[in-house]
Amino acid sequence: MTIKPNIFVFMTDQQRGDTLTDPRIIMPNIRSLMREGVHFENTYCPSPHCCPSRASFFTGLYPSQHGVWNNVCVQNTLSKGLNPGTELFPSLLDAKGYDMYYAGKWHVCSQTGPEDYGFKELHVTNNKITKDDPTIALMSPGWEMYQNLAAQLETQETAPKKEGEIRRKGYPEYVHYGLDENPFDDMGVIDSALSQIANIEDGGAPWMMYIGTLGPHDPYIVPQRFLDMYKDIEIALTDIHFDTLKDKPTLYRRTQRLFNQLSIKEKKEAIRHYMAFCTYEDYLFGLVLDQLKTREDYNDTLILFTSDHGDYNGEHGLWCKGLPAFKGGYHIPAVMSWKNGIKNPGRTVAEFVSLADFSPTFTELLGEDVAENVVGQSLLPFINDTKPSEWRDYMFTQTNGNEVYGIQRTVFNHSWKLVHNTFDEDELYDLANDPDELTNLFGSESDLTQQAKKELFKQMWSFASKTEDQSLNPYIMVGLAEFGPAYAYSTQEG
Structure with missing residues (x-):
């Protein structure tokens, strides 16, 4: 018999996989989910950028198949959207009678948005270009911004450097960390989702909800009360933070020189802010989880917590995400819970898992055949606590950098x-x-x-x-x- 659980996905932006196992990071809600479900401890994204990885999540395909290589709304992108005919698993859920809700970051394709795949759009950011979405303009400023910036060049070079500031002559100001009571308006996304959950009728049609927050993406701007949780935490820098990259590509060293503007103290503060940001995201997740638990259909709701890519977070002298192929940029969290579906909860799965595996998992869960070109593999055997007959021994990643430079492939x-x-x-x-x-x-x-x-x-x-x-x-x-x-x-x- 085909099972139709509700499906709830919470995807953060730029969260490292090891944040789930680092005892210094306060995340009670996600760790509670780990005890109730399955932790896929070796999950990796296919690409170190938002759009390609999110496209892989929804399609089960890699960038060479779905056609999204870069973040689709930036100035220098060549690939603006998905290849024609590319199928996303939400369309299948919609066809199967699911009620569909989308809140938060889209950032998959510039020509289509959540509504084109059956979703009712709540508070959506980074939507398709035909939407009146101010977040698109923020990510893709034109030449006018630089014309206005020209008048500030002299001041830019002589003004005292702010804490956490990284200067680039002729570019807008960038401060790597700081304070904000509602970073990236993630709370607005959560509020829209909470309102919708309250209006979903118990006993009605099965439903799917996707929430995409923007934290803990850089700059690491967090509410003061979450930063205060880490005021007594000792941040230690080790050999991995002092890698000179002397035996690695020149482009890596060029990027590292930029971040070397940060003092040791500033680097430690940046890590502290990132930890606090992860705790804030856990808090937001907890708000939704608590409301889901009040519903009669909670036990029939499959919950997935994951992220689109990681963050170097000071390792190898690098930060954020992008071309370097080190583990921190690709290793992501993945936890799945389903009270009435997961056998022997509280397990950790050590096998390699790809962000592309969730689309075929949901497809197979509904009793449908997975398309032959889908390279993601269904996780149903792990949900059922059985060993799959065949599983991957190698992981692969694909990136063309930002399409101006940087074709890179990895296998490990x-x-x-x-x-x-x-x-x-x-x-x-x-x-x-x-x-x-x-x-x-x-x-x-x-x-x-x-x-x-x-x-x-x-x-x-x-x-x-x-x-x-x-x-x-x-x-x-x-x-x-x-x-x-x-x-x-x-x-x-x-």
Whole structure:
């Protein structure tokens, strides 16, 4: 018999996966959900940007398949939206009779919005371009802003530097952390969702609600009372925070130089603010969770808490998200609870999980077949506490940077990680002995590293073939991988 649970998704923006297990970070509501459900501790996003990863969440596809490579509303984007014919799982729920509600950040496609997939739009931000959405203009300022900024250049260079400020000549002011009683108006999003939940009739049609908050995205601006929770926390910087990146791509070091404007004290304060922001997001999640628990259909409601991508948070001297392929930018939280559906709650799943896995999970949950081109895998076996007959041994990521520079592909398992950079030298990390990815072994000529590179390139190209990734080009000035695409079909051992 097909089960039709209600589906509730809460997706934060730029939250690291290790925030769920860091005992210093106060998150009682999410940890309560972990005890009631399943924690997927090795969940990764396919891309280090909002739009490509969110598109993968809704489609079960990777960027090379759904066509979203960059944040669709920024000036330098080339991919404005989803490829024609791309299917999103909410459309299936709508066709199955679900009542659909959407609150918060969309940021998937500039040509379509939540309403085009069956949702009733509540308080939606980063919507499609035909909507009168001020958040789009904020993310994509035109030349007029820079013309106005020109009159401030002299003042910009001579004014005292603010705490947490990172200066870029000729660019608008950026302060990395601070205070705000309603950061990014996330409370407005929550209020709209709470009002709608109160009006959903018990015993009526099954429903889905998606909430997308903007925290804990940079700048880390938080309410004072949440920052006060961390006033006595000691923030320690370790070797991973002092990585010089000397054996890594030049672009990484160029980005790091920008953040080196922050003093040690400021870096610690930025981490403290990020922790407080995660606690604030947990508080918002708790407001909704408490209201859901008052409903008669709570036990029949599948709840998913996750995020679109991570944050480097000072590791390797980097912050925010983007091109560097280090773990912090890709590792995300994922917790699923369902009182009447999850067997043996309180479990932790160690297998690799992709953000692309949730779309086929919801599809299969409704008794529908998953399309052949979907590379995400259904998580139903883990919900039922059974071992899937086949599961992935490798994880893959795809990014074209911001489409001006930075085509990058990665493949990794629990032992090794390969980063293929078309713009600079490649990277190879021995994760078993170097989990912090401090030493790039790509230039090593040892038999062990050569064997690892060959196998990882083979896996990378195999996945590229499977996902119709057009990153291959045989021209002598472009095809620079040490082992080329033909290795996808090689039967050689080792």
